[in-house]
Amino acid sequence: MTQSTLTLPAGMEITGKIKPGYENILTSEALALVAKLSREFESRRQQLLAVRVERAKRLDAGERPDFLPETAHIRAGDWKVAPIPKALECRRVEITGPVDRKMVINALNSGADSYMTDFEDSNTPNWENQIDGQINMFDAVRGTIAMEQNGKSYKLNDKVATLVVRPRGWHLDEKHVLVDGKRISGGIFDFALFMFHNAKEQLARGAGPYFYLPKMESHLEARLWNDIFVMTQNELGLPQGTVKATVLIETILAAFEMDEILYELREHSSGLNAGRWDYIFSCIKKFKLDKEFCLADRAKVTMTAPFMRAYALLLLKTCHKRNAPAIGGMAALIPIKNDPEKNEVAMGGVRNDKARDATDGYDGGWVAHPGLVELAMTEFKKVLGDKPNQIDKQRPDVEVTAAELLDFKPEAPITEAGLRYNINVGIHYLGSWLAGNGCVPIHNLMEDAATAEISRSQVWQWIRSSKGTLEDGRKVTADMVRAMIPEELAKVQRDAPGGDGPTYVRAAEIFEEMSTSDQFAEFLTLPLYEEI
């Protein structure tokens, strides 16, 4: 099959390989919606990305974020988001995972209330993964998704989790689709194809098109999504307000605009989620040149760190004030096979994480693996009882200041083990990503693009910050990192499944370039995307 099998709208070009079945997703009508949305909104996407660059320059020069004076009336206003649909009322446990066919089936069957299926951080966005993912969504929505592997049959149970889709963020292009000669937005591509094929079917089945929106930095970026929803609903003849979206608050700048983001999306909002891993990465990225900013080893930066606690409580309070669900983030712990003691420690970590969120007032939280669903559910049920959520739990006692959101501690310890860990995880993750798998267990933790971003950006920052000193007094330097890279690569080649493949050697080269170059790569997936 070739591209000529497809009927493309005028001005559109597709360079990705057309495999059997792709023609059912890349239909002329679906692509017409992609083209229409791209033409209408691409210049705004580019403007907003340019605003990010300008803001980053000001932050690099020492500016600090604060709540916006021009939107004080929105924060002070007495408004609520539109009523939450029945299918999204109860989200005590949300499982997440890439759009891989078997994982989609396993996640929908996992017993979780909802399932965030991921075209973004846990997925390498190569052409096949994106289009196969759309095929998987098509079949999942219709209940026909099934497969055989290793003599085992996979199909859906009678009762499955509510499907929620995470399209790519604003920074990512879809390079295999050009409109008027230019790459289009990956997020618009993922969203438009999903909407075109599935929204009406989902409504007919008692749910609807529900999304998670990643990595936004401002309410204007949320307004762009909202406008895309409005146009898409018009184009598809759907009632306005059909689309519902939960925004991941996973950048430090968005933390200062949570009310405003809910307000922009108020007809389409299904709340906010505390995307903790990207949030930590965003803090490092935005204050990378601040002489006062330097976080400790990655393992020490937890949800009880002062700045993380402030963020989590402000998110909760903001959501419930607006009648919107507040969903907790991901404990990266996963079940540990063949070591019951270590496994019990990991399970205890997940239990504590979910117990803290539930006690604070969160309506649910994320897990990375089906083996965690029951345990997390137990913690939420202990607090919620039979209630589907606790949106009625207002938190007027919570007051969070800008200074508290920016209280970046702990700064110590930074250790050689922590530095080596970051290098090891960085190389392992990049190598796996290049090989087509965007989510992997490394050292018994779930690693995806967000967690790997923390590792590689910490190395960059420790090299440059005067506070980037190991606890034994040695300064972290580019030469120290360069010397460790081959040693950690050798460990990755030994430990990673398929670690002797070429992508791990390339990953080590990219890691060295990213961590020692003066230029800070905005997202690790941007240079990687040019390699696939």
Ligand SMILES: CC(=O)SCCNC(=O)CCNC(=O)[C@H](O)C(C)(C)COP(=O)(O)OP(=O)(O)OC[C@H]1O[C@@H](n2cnc3c(N)ncnc32)[C@H](O)[C@@H]1OP(=O)(O)O
């Ligand atoms: C920071 C963020 O952005 S978080 C959101 C993005 N991250 C994620 O979504 C994490 C998703 N999780 C995963 O991808 C996986 O759990 C991993 C990679 C961490 C571990 O995967 P594995 O090593 O395959 O786990 P394991 O071998 O224990 O899996 C056992 C079974 O559970 C399945 N499984 C594991 N995780 C998931 C999941 N999240 N969803 C569905 N099924 C899953 C496996 O497919 C396997 O199925 P099988 O027995 O039918 O073959």
Ligand SMILES: O=CC(=O)O
């Ligand atoms: O996307 C979620 C995160 O924690 O990052």
